[in-house]
Amino acid sequence: MDISIENIIASVDLMTELDLDTIAQQLPNCEYNPDRFPGVICRLDDPKIVILLFNNGKMMCTAARSMEDVQVAFEFVARDLHEKELLVMKIKCPNCDEYILEGEDKCPECGTPRPQ
Secondary structure (H helix, E strand, O other): OOOOOOOEEEEEEOOOOOOHHHHHHHOOOEEOOOOOOOOEEEEEOOOOEEEEEOOOOEEEEEEEOOHHHHHHHHHHHHHHHHHOOOOOOEEEOOOOOOEEEOOOOEOOOOOOEOOO
């Protein structure tokens, strides 16, 4: 029996809300038509993968053939979003699970210092 991987579907939570209209305008090879689909569709050429971005910060990868391709695609899109200042990184407070935005030095809920 010859088994081959044809389609890996993976997801990641960017832990921030996304402005889909702006993303679709600023990232290459992306389209957004909220009447047809609730996310931005980005088609990458190398690796040949489709990335879906949703306003709740979820990012999905489809059509990958290896986990290495998934990693490369996610990192590529996240880096693009960050470079164009379309992605504000957040981390969870270890004390209360509230999100701490990039640039904040402590949790807005409980005052715990931002982990390094």
